[in-house]
Amino acid sequence: MAKWLGSILVGLVITVGAARADWYYDDAAIMGTNIEVQVWADTERAGQAAIDAVFAEMERVNQQMSPYIESSELSRLNASAATAPVVVSAELFALLRYAQQMSETSNGAFDITFASVGFHYDYRAQKRPSDEVIASQLAAVNYRHLELNTEQHSVFYAHPDVRIDLGGIAKGHAVDKAIEKLKRLGVEHAMVTAGGDTRLLGDRLGRPWLVGIRDPRKADRQAVKLPLSNTAISTSGDYERYFEEDGQRYHHILSPATGKSASMVQSVSVIGPSSTTNDALSTSVFVLGLEAGMALINSLPTVEAIILDNQRRMHFSAGLTDQ
Ligand code: ADP
Numbered sequence: 001m002a003k004w005l006g007s008i009l010v011g012l013v014i015t016v017g018a019a020r021a022d023w024y025y026d027d028a029a030i031m032g033t034n035i036e037v038q039v040w041a042d043t044e045r046a047g048q049a050a051i052d053a054v055f056a057e058m059e060r061v062n063q064q065m066s067p068y069i070e071s072s073e074l075s076r077l078n079a080s081a082a083t084a085p086v087v088v089s090a091e092l093f094a095l096l097r098y099a100q101q102m103s104e105t106s107n108g109a110f111d112i113t114f115a116s117v118g119f120h121y122d123y124r125a126q127k128r129p130s131d132e133v134i135a136s137q138l139a140a141v142n143y144r145h146l147e148l149n150t151e152q153h154s155v156f157y158a159h160p161d162v163r164i165d166l167g168g169i170a171k172g173h174a175v176d177k178a179i180e181k182l183k184r185l186g187v188e189h190a191m192v193t194a195g196g197d198t199r200l201l202g203d204r205l206g207r208p209w210l211v212g213i214r215d216p217r218k219a220d221r222q223a224v225k226l227p228l229s230n231t232a233i234s235t236s237g238d239y240e241r242y243f244e245e246d247g248q249r250y251h252h253i254l255s256p257a258t259g260k261s262a263s264m265v266q267s268v269s270v271i272g273p274s275s276t277t278n279d280a281l282s283t284s285v286f287v288l289g290l291e292a293g294m295a296l297i298n299s300l301p302t303v304e305a306i307i308l309d310n311q312r313r314m315h316f317s318a319g320l321t322d323q
């Protein structure tokens with residue numbers, strides 16, 4: 001009798017415990033964008049703790065790398081690295097080194113010194129620099145002006161007008177850092193999105209996640225939905241921050257060669273294991289355009305891409321079309 005009752009009790013406890021495992025979701029405005037987190041957790045408390053850890057990590061990276069926060073490491077660099085070398089954290093130093101590597105890989109299409117011209121644009125205020133200003137600042141746009149001293153972890157700008165901005169890579173970096181945090185907390189199924197950068201941990205309990213790529217010209221429509229697990233995807237589009245003037249679209253992805261918005265395609269999505277890499281590559285391919293961009297993706301072993309060109313045609317990299 002007692003044994004029988006005991007097994008019922010054990011059964012109840014297990015049922016109650018299992019019923020609390022669930023998906024937990026929240027979003028927040030950090031890094032100038034919408035952060036969304038979904039995690040599978042055993043309890044609401046664990047779910048909330050995991051989500052909070054993601055938000056805290058995003059905010060930490062924001063405080064370090066935002067150009068809008070005066071005390072950020074990035075702002076300190078822009079304020080004085082053209083005068084004397086500035087020592088930065090190991091994390092920022094490594095990201096700057098990686099950004100420089102991506103500049104080499106993309107033949108200069110990805111270049112964080114684009115900001116030397118880029119900071120003259122204000123998309124919200126519909127402000128853009130004159131051709132004269134662009135011409136006078138363009139010499140400062142060159143990733144080779146960044147002198148990275150590995151022993152000192154210091155950065156020097158070898159041109160007086162250099163400014164850098166990590167808008168093309170920092171969100172991907174923050175997503176990777178957030179996923180690392182989740183793994184350390186024992187989370188096995190999660191999705192973390194920061195604007196156009198998404199990384200997936202595991203799957204949706206036996207099914208893939210479905211990640212949509214936005215229609216670049218219709219905000220509420222998706223051009224395609226991709227089933228993905230345990231990977232990441234970043235999208236760069238000309239619709240995130242832009243204004244139009246005389247039928248011309250001025251948007252936030254600049255060609256380092258011209259200092260003007262790149263206009264060969266409408267959107268680029270890059271799929272691969274690292275959000276940092278995807279983020280930098282989606283921006284790079286956007287600048288390179290369809291042919292050179294696709295050639296770059298097809299030359300790299302771990303990434304695939306979907307490009308929407310100016311005629312709204314969709315193009316897939318070799319690994320997505322080969323059987
Ligand atoms: P978002 O998710 O903000 O749309 P993207 O990955 O598309 O991000 O990158 C756009 C951002 O990258 C711009 O807002 C700017 O900060 C930065 N950027 C623009 N042009 C370049 C470039 N040629 N190289 C590196 N970064 C760039």
Ligand code: MG
Pocket residue numbers: 167168169234236278279280281282283
């Ligand atoms: Mg990017």
